[in-house]
Amino acid sequence: MSPYHRPVPKTWWLKRRAYFLFMIRELTSVFAAAYCAFLLVFIYKLGEGAQAYASMIDLMQSPSSIVLHCVTLTFVLYHTITWFNLTPKIMVLRVGEERVPPLVIAGTIYAGWIVLSLAIAWIVLGG
Amino acid sequence: MQETVQLEIFRYRPDQESEPTFQTYEVPFREDWVVLDAINYIKEQIDGTLSYRWSCRMGVCGSCGMMVNGVPKLTCAVFLRDYHEGKIRVEPLSGFPVERDLVSVVDDFINKLKDIKAWIIREEGQEQPVEEGEYLQTPAELAQYKQYSMCINCMLCYAACPVYAQDSTFIGPAAIALGQRYNMDSRDQGRDQRQEIIASHEGIWECTFVGECTTVCPKDVDPAAAIQRAKVSSTIDWFKEVLVPWGKRK
Ligand code: FES
Numbered sequence: 052m053s054p055y056h057r058p059v060p061k062t063w064w065l066k067r068r069a070y071f072l073f074m075i076r077e078l079t080s081v082f083a084a085a086y087c088a089f090l091l092v093f094i095y096k097l098g099e100g101a102q103a104y105a106s107m108i109d110l111m112q113s114p115s116s117i118v119l120h121c122v123t124l125t126f127v128l129y130h131t132i133t134w135f136n137l138t139p140k141i142m143v144l145r146v147g148e149e150r151v152p153p154l155v156i157a158g159t160i161y162a163g164w165i166v167l168s169l170a171i172a173w174i175v176l177g178g
Numbered sequence: 179m180q181e182t183v184q185l186e187i188f189r190y191r192p193d194q195e196s197e198p199t200f201q202t203y204e205v206p207f208r209e210d211w212v213v214l215d216a217i218n219y220i221k222e223q224i225d226g227t228l229s230y231r232w233s234c235r236m237g238v239c240g241s242c243g244m245m246v247n248g249v250p251k252l253t254c255a256v257f258l259r260d261y262h263e264g265k266i267r268v269e270p271l272s273g274f275p276v277e278r279d280l281v282s283v284v285d286d287f288i289n290k291l292k293d294i295k296a297w298i299i300r301e302e303g304q305e306q307p308v309e310e311g312e313y314l315q316t317p318a319e320l321a322q323y324k325q326y327s328m329c330i331n332c333m334l335c336y337a338a339c340p341v342y343a344q345d346s347t348f349i350g351p352a353a354i355a356l357g358q359r360y361n362m363d364s365r366d367q368g369r370d371q372r373q374e375i376i377a378s379h380e381g382i383w384e385c386t387f388v389g390e391c392t393t394v395c396p397k398d399v400d401p402a403a404a405i406q407r408a409k410v411s412s413t414i415d416w417f418k419e420v421l422v423p424w425g426k427r428k
Contacts, residue, residue, distance in 0.1 A: 054275035054283045055190050055198055059343050066248065070340060073388045137387065140403040141410060148321045 072133075079130035082123045135160050181207040183258055185216055187228065188269040190276050198276065201225075202265070207258060213266065214242050214253040217280075230280035237396060240332030244280055245269040250337035250394045271337035273346070286346055287333055290353040293375050298360060299368025319364040326359035326404055328397040335391035335401050341384055348384040349375060351391035351401030358404040377412045385409075 064070040096107045110116060138160055139153030182204045190198035203224055205216045214232055221228050232242040235254045242253045247267050258266070274282035300306075306313060335351035342348050357376050361369045375381055385405045392402040 053192060054277050055192070056275050057198075057272065063340060063343065067390070069390050069393060070388065073386075077386070137389070137406075140389075140392075140400065141406040143403065143407060145318070145321065148318045150321075 076130065076133050079126040082126040083130050086123050086127060131164075135164070183207040183216070183262065184265040185213075185220065186265045186267045187217075187220070187280070188267075188276075189228075189279055191227075191278060200267075207262070209259055211258045212254050213244075213246055213251070213256050213258060213261070213268065216258055216266075217253060217268065228280075229278045238330060240330035243271050243332045243334050243337065245272055245337065250334035252332060252334070252396050255396055271333055273337050273339065273343045274333070284333060287331070287336060287350070287353070290349055291331070291356065294349065294353045294357040295368055295372055296353070296356040296360060298363065298366045299371060300365075301367045304367060313365040315364055322364070323359045323362040326355050326362070326399055329356055329359070329399045329401075330397055332396065334394045334396065335399075338390040338394040340388055340390075341386060345384070347380045349378075349381050351385075351405065352399075354382060354385075354408060355399055355401040355404035358408055361408075373412070373415070376408055377415075382408045382412065 060066075064074045093107060096103045111120075135157060139156040142156055144151040144156065183206075184202055184204050186200050186202045188198055189201045203220045205219045205224075208215070212235075214235060217228070217230055218232075221230075230242075230244070232254065233239040235242075237252055237255045240252070243250060244253050245251075245268065246253065246256055247261060248269075250271055253268070268280065270276050270280045270282045274284060274286070277283050329352055331352060333352065336342050339348070339351055342350050354376060357372045360366045361372060377383075382405050385402075387402060387406060389402045392400045395401065
């Protein structure tokens with residue numbers, strides 16, 4: 052009379068919406084890491100001189116590169132937003148007995164994100 | 179004609195069968211019945227051989243946890259009316275071996291509570307004599323851990339955790355949350371002892387932050403947050419040890 056061990060199906064992550072969204076989040080981290088590596092290569096090329104840089108820019112303007120960039124952008128956005136939303140769970144700030152509302156923490160991060168993005172956009176486009 | 183509802187119940191009788199089966203029962207539908215009431219009705223009126231656990235019927239004892247339509251629930255806290263469309267499928271909590279019917283083997287969790295030392299620890303010689311009365315605590319100190327102390331050990335969080343389902347050596351959500359509950363208690367001095375388990379390979383680093391433990395928790399304990407906060411404080415410990423090797427971490 053032994054206890055019964057139920058097998059875990061390989062498709063467990065399709066069984067519940069939350070599991071599925073979690074798997075997507077895990078997947079997006081690959082894109083985020085790959086894009087960081089790409090940026091490093093980009094900076095390296097910049098150091099190699101104008102010609103290497105120009106050929107890199109050419110490569111980036113190809114249709115396949117643009118498609119890849121769009122896909123990466125979508126995944127990185129998903130990654131960023133899910134992590135931003137999780138941050139208030141990790142950062143529990145208290146003022147006396149009161150807990151700082153999660154919305155305030157998340158709001159601060161989003162505001163920081165927007166301000167930084169605007170600053171970078173200003174430097175790149177106008178500054 | 180009286181309205182009825184069908185319950186599809188996981189049956190496993192190790193003395194009779196080597197594989198579980200499902201058995202469907204038809205019970206009266208009552209607006210004010212919880213799923214546990216329907217199971218009790220089956221046991222009393224239809225089939226006395228059905229085994230399951232329950233006690234308080236008011237969401238306090240934590241013994242009636244089962245999978246209801248695939249989601250871990252306290253069966254005394256979910257109403258039939260919420261599932262009225264079609265059949266209701268009831269299974270034992272997933273992630274645990276099944277002893278019989280809806281009864282799971284929970285020894286693993288009980289042992290983990292012991293491993294994590296879910297009680298107040300005082301250092302050698304620091305125990306306050308009984309005559310001096312209780313250890314006092316301010317409301318702010320209580321607020322630090324109160325949420326984690328609401329845990330009723332129902333194990334719904336384990337049943338929701340895909341990591342635990344794949345690898346039961348993982349200490350798991352409730353045990354880690356309870357470790358945090360004592361670590362954050364101003365009367366406790368046992369953090370270093372617990373840390374050996376919490377920061378071990380089977381501890382917090384197994385967690386990939388799926389977050390379902392928190393979603394299913396009937397007491398808003400938020401074990402997912404407890405684990406992530408433990409990760410942050412363990413990382414701070416590590417940096418302190420590496421950067422300030424001569425400073426004893428506190
Ligand atoms: S019977 Fe006690 S929690 Fe449900």
